[in-house]
Amino acid sequence: MHWMFPILSRATPRGDERVMMAAIALLNAGLLLRMIAEPWRSLQPRDSNAALLVLSSVLQAAACACFADDVGQCASGVGFDMPRLSRFFVRSALLHLVIGFGVGTVLLCVKAGVADPLLWVWLPAHVDALLAGWMLQLACGVGYWILPRLGVARRGRSWLAVMSFVLLNTGSALCLGSGALRYVAPGEASLTPLFAAGVA
Numbered sequence: 001m002h003w004m005f006p007i008l009s010r011a012t013p014r015g016d017e018r019v020m021m022a023a024i025a026l027l028n029a030g031l032l033l034r035m036i037a038e039p040w041r042s043l044q045p046r047d048s049n050a051a052l053l054v055l056s057s058v059l060q061a062a063a064c065a066c067f068a069d070d071v072g073q074c075a076s077g078v079g080f081d082m083p084r085l086s087r088f089f090v091r092s093a094l095l096h097l098v099i100g101f102g103v104g105t106v107l108l109c110v111k112a113g114v115a116d117p118l119l120w121v122w123l124p125a126h127v128d129a130l131l132a133g134w135m136l137q138l139a140c141g142v143g144y145w146i147l148p149r150l151g152v153a154r155r156g157r158s159w160l161a162v163m164s165f166v167l168l169n170t171g172s173a174l175c176l177g178s179g180a181l182r183y184v185a186p187g188e189a190s191l192t193p194l195f196a197a198g199v200a
Helices: 017-043 047-074 084-112 117-146 158-184 189-199
Strands: none
Touching: 017 047, 017 084, 047 084, 084 117, 084 158, 117 158
C-alpha cells in the first residue's frame, strides 16, 4: 500500500521510510515471537511464556501505529487529486486498523493469562474492525479514487459511495459498542440484536 500513493515531495517521496522500515521490523519481530510463544505457551503454560506473548502483541501494535502514521500522511491528498470521500475511507480504514490491532493486543493478553477472560467478548469486534473496517474500507476508498470515471469529472452515483461509507462505519461502531456492552453486562440477551446489527 505504501507504493501506491503519489509522491509527496522530492525529499520524502513516500513519507518517512525509516518509520515504514520500523513498522516492518516490529511486525515481523512480533509475528516471529508469537509463532514461538503461542505453541510454547500451550505446551508449557508458565509466566515467562505469557510475557513473550504479551511482548509479541505489543510489538505488533507498535508496528500498526507506525504504519498508520506513515500511510496517514501519504493519504492526506495534498498535492494530488484524491477525492475527499476516498480520503475519508482511507483514514477511517487506518483508524479501524489501529482499533483492530489494539483489541487484538488485549485478546493476546487474555490468551497469555494476564487479562480478564471476559474480554473474549471483543473477538467479533476485533474481526469486524480488521475485515470490514480496515480491508473493505481501504478497498472502497482506493477503488473510488482509482477506478475509471464515467466522464471527465464524474464518478458515477457518488451518493452510493457516501452511503456505503456511512453504513460501514455505523455497523462497525455498533459492533464495537456491542462488544463493550457485552463486557460490561455479560449474558444479557438484549444485546444480541445490537451485535447482529453491527455485524450486518
